[in-house]
Amino acid sequence: MPVPGLGGREVEQRAKFAVQPHPAETIAVQFQCLESRADVDANSSWEVCVYTDGSKIEDKVGAALSIWVGGVEAKTKKLSLPSYSTVYQAELYALCEAARFAHNSSRSTFGVFSDSRSALETVADSGSAHPLALETRSHIKNSRNQGKIINLYWVKAHAGLQGNERADQLAREAALHSKRKPDYDLCPVSFVKRQIRDQSLREWNGRYVNGEAAATTKVFLPDAIAAYKIVKDLGPKAVLTQVLTGHGGFSEYLYRYKCKGSPSCICDSTTEETLLHVILSCPVYEKNRFDLEQQLGCKLAKESIKEIMADLEKRNGANLLRRVEPREYKRTETEI
Template sequence: MLLTKKMKYDLPQLSMAGTKINLVEEIKLLGLIIDRRLTFKAHITAQCKKAADIYKQLARAAKVTWGLNGEIVRTIYIAVVEPIMTYAASVWSEAVELEMNKKQLFSLQRGFAQKICKAYRTVSLTSALALSGLLPLDLRIQEAANLYKSKKLLSTDYLPPGKELERKVGYLDLPHPSTLTSTNYEFFENTNPLHTGSQIFTDGSKIEGKVGAALSWWEDGKEKLSETFGLHPSCTVFQSELYALHRATRLVSSSTDNKVNILSDSRSSLDLLRNPKLSHPLARSIKENIARVVCEGREIKMFWLRAHIGTAGNERADELAKTAALQSTFHDYDKVPLSYVRKKIREESHHHKQLLKKQQHISCWIVEKKEKLD
C-alpha cells in the first residue's frame, strides 16, 4: 500500500525473489483497517456492521411497548457498542469529521437511541439522542481519543496550567513479585478503645471546591500534635485520604515510637493498601514507609473506624481537614487525577453538543422564514 499526498505519482514496481509484489488499497493491522487515503471508511464500515449485528438481535426483543427495558438497552450500548466503535479512536478520530463517516455512525446510533427511549422509527436522530440522553457518537469517539492522548502525555489541553497527571506506578518501578506484601487493617469500635501505642487519626475533605487533609496524633487520651495539608482543587477526596495516610506513615517512620496505631474512616483507601499490587503512587509511598518501620523492629497497625460516631480523634481530624481545605494557600500535593481529565473532556463534548443544537435551531428558523417568504 502506498501512502502519499501527491496528486501525481508513479506506482512503484516491487518484487521479491523474482515474484512481483502487488500493492493493495487497504491493510488490517491489529484490528484496524487502514486505507490508502486514510479516510478509514472501511474500518468504520466494518465496526458499524459488527455493532449492527448486535442491534438486529436487540430489535427482536426490544419493542416499543414491550420487551427489553430502555435502561438495559442503554447498558448494552455503553458496555458493548461504544467500546467497539471507539477501538483505536486515537488513530482515526479525525476521520469522523468526514460526512460519509458521520452518516454511518449516526445511522447506527439512531437505532440504539430509538430502542432506549422506546420511540418509533420515524423519530429523528436529534430527538432520539435528546430523549435517550446519549452523546453523539462522533463526539464520543473524540472523547476516547483525547483521553488516550492525555493518558500517554501526548496532550496537556485538559490539565491545569503547570500541573502534571497522576500516573500509575510503572512496571519497571514495581517491586519484585516475591517481595509484595499486603497491609491488613482491623475494624475499630469506639466501645473497645486501644490501650497500647499512640494513635494517629487521619482524614481528608473537599469543600467549596477546595481539598485538604489532616492528621491528629493522640497519646493517653490527649492530642500530642496535629498537621494540616492543602491539595490542589482538582484532587479528589480519595487522594486527600491517601495523602493523609502517607503523611501519617512518614511521621511514624521519622519517630522513635515502638508501636503506633493509624486510624482512618476511608475504607476504600485501606482496601487499596490491602492489595499486594502497587499501582497508585501514594499507596506505594505508604507501603514503603510501613516496610521501613517494620524493618526497624517497630510495629505499625492500621484500623478502620466509622465516621461521625463521636470518636474524639476522628472528629478532630475531620475538623482539621475541613479547615485545611478552606484556609490552605500552599498545595502539598498537586498531581491531577484522571477523573478530572475525564470531566473536562466531557464538559467540552457537552459544549459542542449545545453549539450543534443552536446551529440546528438557527438552520430550521432560516428554512421556515424562507418558506414563508416564498
C-alpha cells in the same frame, strides 16, 4: 506527564512496573474494622495513635493528621490539596503521611485510624499500583525493617470518637483556610475525564445551536448541554424520539418520504400536519391542550415548550410527550 488543555497539570497515573517492588519483596498490609467504641478502646494501647481524615468542602480540598500520645493530642498536621482533587485522594494522602510520620518517628508502635474504607482497601491491596498506595506501603515496610509496628484501623465517621472528630475538624480547616502551595497536586483521572467530557459537550452544543438541522428538536431542547441531562433523565423511547424530532406518524413527515399521499391535517386540508401544529393549534386536540394548560398553569406556546422541558416538576407532571403519540400508518397500494 503534562496533559494538553489542563494548564500543565500532571496526571496521577498507575506507577510503572519499573518502580513497583518485586513480588518477592511485597509485604502484606491488612487493616481491622472497629465497629464500636469498645473495639476502638481495645485497640488504642499504642505508643502513638494517628487519626487521619480528608475533606472536600466549598470545592476546596484538605487532609489532616491528629497525633495522640498517652491519650492526649500531641501534634497536628494540616495538608493542602488543589480544588480538582477528590476526597479519596485526600484520604489516601493522609494515610501516606501517617505512614511517613511513623517511619520518621523515634517511637516504636503506632495505630493509624481512618474512616475511609476505600483508602484503606487500596493500601491493603498489594496489586494496587496507585502511587500513594505504593508510597504508603513503602513507608510501612521501611518501618517494619526498623522493628516498628504499624497497625491500620477503620473506624466509623462521626461516631463521637474524639481523635476522628478532631481529624475531621482539622481537614475541614485545611480545606477552607489553607493558602499555601498544595502538598500533593497530581490531577486525578476523573478530573481529566470530566474536562474532556465538558469540552466535548461545549463543542457539540456550538454545532447544535448554530446548525440549521433539528429545527423541531430545538423547540423542545434549545441547548444541547441542558438536553444531555434532560434526555438522560427521560430515557430513550420510540414515541419520545419521534415527538422530539418530528420524525413520526405526522402527515407532513410521511408525505415528504412518499409514505402518504398528502401532508394535510384531518382538521384542514390546507394545513400541514406537523408535530407543532398538533401540539399548539390543531382543533382536534383542543380539549387535550386546554386540560394540559390548566395543569401547567401557563399558555402552551412554541416559546413555553422549552421552559416546560427544563422544569422537572412540570415535565413529569404534564406528561407532554405522552399526550401526542404519532398515529400508526400503513401505506395503501394507491399511495405506493
